Amino acid sequence: MKKRILMMAILFLMVFLITGCGGDDKANALTSLDQRTNVVRDGHLNEHPDVKISDAYDGFFSNAQWKYFDSKDGKKIVEFSGNCTYKDKEINVRQQFILGDDGTFTVGAVAFNDIDQDQLIASVLISKVYDEYYAKHPELKVSSPIQQAQELLKDKNIQGTVLATSMGNNPDGYLSLVKDVNRYEFLLCDLKNKQIAEIQFSQELYRFPANKQQKYVPPLIFNMTILKDVHDRDDKDGSWNGPNHRIPIYALYKFDENGKVIPGMLTTAWGANPSHYQGYLNEQKNVDLANLFLTEMTSLQENCQLNQVEVSF
DSSP: OOOOOGGGGGOOOOOOOOOOOOOTTTTOOOOOOOHHHHHHTTEEETTTTTOOOHHHHHSSSEEEEEEEEOTTSSSSSEEEEEEEEEEEEEEEEEEEEETTTEEEEEEEEEEETTEOOOOOHHHHHHHHHHHHHHHGGGGGGOOHHHHHHHHHHHHOOSSSEEEOTTTOOOOEEEEEEEETTEEEEEEETTTTEEEEEEEEOOOHHTTGGGGGOOOOOOOEEEEEEEEOOOOOOOOOOEEETTTTEEEEEEEEEOOOOOEEEEEEEEBOOBBSSOOOOBBBOOHHHHHHHHHHHHHHHHHHHOOOHHOHHHHHE
């Protein structure tokens, strides 16, 4: 049965590195074509550990076929071919998986009617295949950290797509990288104090953990906009835009012997564009929020690398 790939899904999906693990009974003996295709067919993507690839793909596409071949550059390729509907037209989709020598595989090229597609389209395709499978088997649905962070945006009516997140590193909260059209921003979620804040993206902020190589560690200066904040002992700091409170932060920090960020003194100021930061945060919840930004950046970077996220302007 043919299924429809919705192009609008592009607005809600992240680009991520997709790797897989071969089926346990096939991974150690690549001695025949059937066994080689079964490494993928009986295997799973890391994002979907409980679902055989063949179950998801064979159920989504019509005329599903699997084959193995050696590429001209010596790679071992398992190729899937099947038909689906795209933009109201039936197309043939070819999805390649590159076998490793250890029984693992990675997702390779994707083509629609023999026209190569980019990684974003490949991600949309895979997400649509598995969304359809989970719709039929809701008991198997497991949300990834990125999907959970995306759900937060939806629940809070915040625009954008979560590209990477530090969720899972710290029980008190996490830091996400969000893209809205061509604009990037950081989104802080403080689970302990139930606060959410936005921080405008900059390469200086994103790459500050690299300062551990420097003898003098420069301060970080950023504006932390707390969404739907309450008026408290810090309400004179920064500026307000309706219920959202923009607090300027001047943060000192250092690194321990393992390169872990250790937050230091935080200062703030009155007004939207201060020239001096001579005030102090009075609310511990706001201190926690600013420190969360400092301590979660390294984990966010690691998740960006894992998901092959490259920030560009």
